[in-house]
Amino acid sequence: GSIATLEDTNDIGFQAVEVIEGASFEAQPVAPGIWYRLALGGITGHKDLARDTGVIVAPSDAVAVADAVIRIFTANANRADRNKARLKYILDDWGFDRFLTAVEEKLGRRLVRIDAAFVAPRPAYDRLAHVGVHRQAQPGLNWIGVALPVGKLTVAQMRVIAAIARDCGDGDIRLTVWQNLLISGVPDARIDDVLANLQAAGLSAETSALRAGLIACTGATGCKFAAAHTKEDALAIAAHCEPRMTLEQPVNIHLTGCHNSCAQHYIGDIGLIGAKVPVNEEGDTVPGYDVYVGGGYGVDGGIARAFREKIKAEEAPAVVEAILQVWQGHRAAPEESFVAFARRHDIEALRALVAQTGEAA
């Protein structure tokens, strides 16, 4: 399976696709093979995913097209208003046709558009694919996905990772959108060394279905905008839920500290966004969250719906557990994903099911 790159969540998304035989543009045949599908206007913190433009771009042309898109944006967008200074807003204002025409004028040529029927379906995402030992296309070589608890690494661990990549791999370290990293080019004979060195540094190439998709922004520990300690609370959620359930399928739980949405709470299966929770009439507050459910990306792309407001941070583990238990107990079949289950229910029905677990909805 492929690894999600979240291209649909970006202002400019290039999604690698296979164009199949028979595609044409302006009566000319389009060469089959790997192209990028161009999607524009993603900004999940503003509840929008990038939309397909119908344009495909040859890999060798991607930089020129991105350059032209950015130049049209910077020359024409409303950059005086911070809340509107994103590609989505000029696209909403102009429409795709006018914007793409401007890009073509900047490039001095037409962009290739093809019927979606000539794009091969993408393989399903394997959400655990980025962790563990995997064979590369090159014989005898492997890439190893290292699980980092909510993306945190000490300086000593960074040095170990760098040494492993240099001594046992091809020197590359690749960061994943799920706050983990990959070491590539590891010969078969060095895999055990890599795993042993990781373990000695307190790291691992294994993780649980819950921790693989557990994402947290910097949070109150390092960011002045945060209304909660997202990384610490994420780990508390994992520590609470893991002994209480066995997840056969990954779920994405995203904790974001504020509306800047660095951890993309609107596209997590379960998304939490920092909120100051009032505790008395005097206006005192404690850190906490608003909770969203049913977001997704890629083939499951969609914005999560508000489930519950202003829970204290210490309540978050039990609330997340209750939501997951409801899914595990009420899904139509063992294969039904969380996002499919959540979208099959209206929010009131989900709240009622969660309330039955004894957790106040």
Ligand code: SF4
């Ligand atoms: S989402 Fe907000 S709190 Fe979290 S890192 Fe981004 S700006 Fe800071």
